[in-house]
Amino acid sequence: MNLLIFEYVSGGGYTNTKLSASILSEGYGMLQSLISDCKATGHNVTTLLDSRLKEFNPPNEADQIISVSSPNELSAKLKEQSSVTDAVYVIAPESSQVLEKLVHTIETSGGTSLNCEIDAIERVSNKMTAYETIKKRGLKVPETVLLDIQEKTENIKRLTKELGYPLVFKPLDGVSCSGLSLVKDEGGIAAAVKKVRQESMSKQFIAQKVIRGKAASVCVISTGDKALSVTLNKQLVTLASPDEESGYYGGVVPFDHSLEKEALRAAQTVVEGIGGLKGYVGVDIILSNEGPVVMEVNPRLTTSYVGLRRVVNFNSAQAIVDAVIRRKLPKNVQSRGYAFFSKVEVPSRRQIIAETYKLKDVISPPFPIEGNRSAYALIATVSTSPKGAESAFHRAKKRLLNLYRGD
Numbered sequence: 001m002n003l004l005i006f007e008y009v010s011g012g013g014y015t016n017t018k019l020s021a022s023i024l025s026e027g028y029g030m031l032q033s034l035i036s037d038c039k040a041t042g043h044n045v046t047t048l049l050d051s052r053l054k055e056f057n058p059p060n061e062a063d064q065i066i067s068v069s070s071p072n073e074l075s076a077k078l079k080e081q082s083s084v085t086d087a088v089y090v091i092a093p094e095s096s097q098v099l100e101k102l103v104h105t106i107e108t109s110g111g112t113s114l115n116c117e118i119d120a121i122e123r124v125s126n127k128m129t130a131y132e133t134i135k136k137r138g139l140k141v142p143e144t145v146l147l148d149i150q151e152k153t154e155n156i157k158r159l160t161k162e163l164g165y166p167l168v169f170k171p172l173d174g175v176s177c178s179g180l181s182l183v184k185d186e187g188g189i190a191a192a193v194k195k196v197r198q199e200s201m202s203k204q205f206i207a208q209k210v211i212r213g214k215a216a217s218v219c220v221i222s223t224g225d226k227a228l229s230v231t232l233n234k235q236l237v238t239l240a241s242p243d244e245e246s247g248y249y250g251g252v253v254p255f256d257h258s259l260e261k262e263a264l265r266a267a268q269t270v271v272e273g274i275g276g277l278k279g280y281v282g283v284d285i286i287l288s289n290e291g292p293v294v295m296e297v298n299p300r301l302t303t304s305y306v307g308l309r310r311v312v313n314f315n316s317a318q319a320i321v322d323a324v325i326r327r328k329l330p331k332n333v334q335s336r337g338y339a340f341f342s343k344v345e346v347p348s349r350r351q352i353i354a355e356t357y358k359l360k361d362v363i364s365p366p367f368p369i370e371g372n373r374s375a376y377a378l379i380a381t382v383s384t385s386p387k388g389a390e391s392a393f394h395r396a397k398k399r400l401l402n403l404y405r406g407d
Contacts, residue, residue, distance in 0.1 A: 277297070
C-alpha cells in the first residue's frame with residue numbers, strides 16, 4: 001500500500017510558532033518508529049516534515065519526504081497526499097480538536113483514515129464525557145468534579161471540598177501532562193486554575209481526587225468493535241505543583257505487575273464500550289490497592305509505541321492497518337524481552353546533531369531548534385529484563401552525553 005504517515009509536531013503543525021523540543025522528541029520518535037514498521041512490511045511511505053527540521057537531514061526511512069514551511073502549505077499538502085495515497089495515519093494531539101480536524105480533512109479529501117472515527121475521538125477528548133462513559137461500564141474512575149474556568153476560588157473550594165486534598169487540576173481537553181497541577185491545599189487553587197487557562201481553550205476543567213498507585217498504560221489494537229489489549233506499560237511521570245511543570249518522561253514495556261490481567265481486561269472493556277476507536281488506542285491507568293483505575297483514553301498513537309514495537313512478536317504498524325482495513329486483530333500475541341525508553345536533555349548544538357544519527361538507540365535526535373537552549377533526544381533500549389533494559393538505556397544516555405561533552 002501507499003501510505004501517508006503524518007506527525008503533527010514534526011510535520012508542520014507548528015510552522016508558525018516555536019517548536020517545543022521536549023514534545024518534538026516524542027513526536028518524531030513515534031513518526032520514525034511507525035514509518036520503520038510500515039517499510040518492514042513492504043509499504044511505500046510518504047511523510048511531511050517541517051522545513052526547519054528537514055534542513056538537518058535527520059534519519060527517516062520514508063520513500064518521500066515533503067517539506068512544509070507554512071500552515072497553508074501544510075493544509076494543501078495534506079489534502080493532496082490524502083487523495084493520492086491508499087491510506088493515511090495521523091499522529092496528533094486531540095486537544096483543541098487538532099486530531100479530529102485532521103482526520104476530517106483527510107476524509108473530505110477522499111483519503112482513507114487509519115485513525116479512530118471522528119465521533120469517537122470527540123467523545124474521549126472530553127475527559128468528563130469519557131469518565132462518565134467508562135463509569136457506566138462498571139469500571140473504576142477517579143472521583144471527578146467538572147468546574148467552570150471562570151469560577152471564583154471560593155466556589156471551587158466549596159465544590160471540591162468532598163474530594164479532599166491532594167487534588168489534580170487538569171484541562172478538560174488536555175493531552176499528557178499539559179496544564180496539569182497537583183494541588184495540595186486550598187492555597188494552590190488560584191495558580192492551578194491559571195495554569196489550566198493558559199493551556200486550554202475550553203471554558204471548563206476538572207478536579208480529581210488523587211489516586212495512589214503505579215502510573216501505567218495499556219496499548220490496545222482495535223477494529224472499532226473488537227479490541228485486543230497487547231501490553232501493560234509502566235509510565236515515568238511527575239505530578240508537580242502549579243508553579244512547576246508536571247511531565248511524562250518515558251516508560252517500560254511491558255510492565256510486570258500483579259494487576260496486569262485486570263488492567264488489560266479493563267482497557268479492552270473501555271475501548272469496546274466506547275465504539276469507533278480503531279487502530280491503535282492508549283488507555284492510561286493507575287494500578288491502585290483497590291484495582292485498576294482508568295484515567296484517560298488516548299484515541300491515537302502514544303509514545304509507548306516506541307517500546308511496544310520492540311518487544312511484541314508481530315509488526316505493530318501492520319496490526320493497525322489490518323485492524324482498520326481488514327477488521328483483523330493479532331493472534332497468539334507474545335512479548336519478548338523489555339523495552340525502556342525516555343527523553344534525555346542536552347544543550348542545543350547544531351554542530352553535534354549529525355553525530356547523534358550514528359547512535360543506534362537514539363530514536364529521535366536532539367534537534368537544535370532556534371531559540372531553544374536545550375534539545376531532547378528520545379532513547380529506547382531492549383533487554384531480557386526490565387533492569388537490563390534500564391541499564392542499557394543509561395549506557396546509551398552516557399554515550400550521547402559524552403558526545404556533547406566532547407569525550
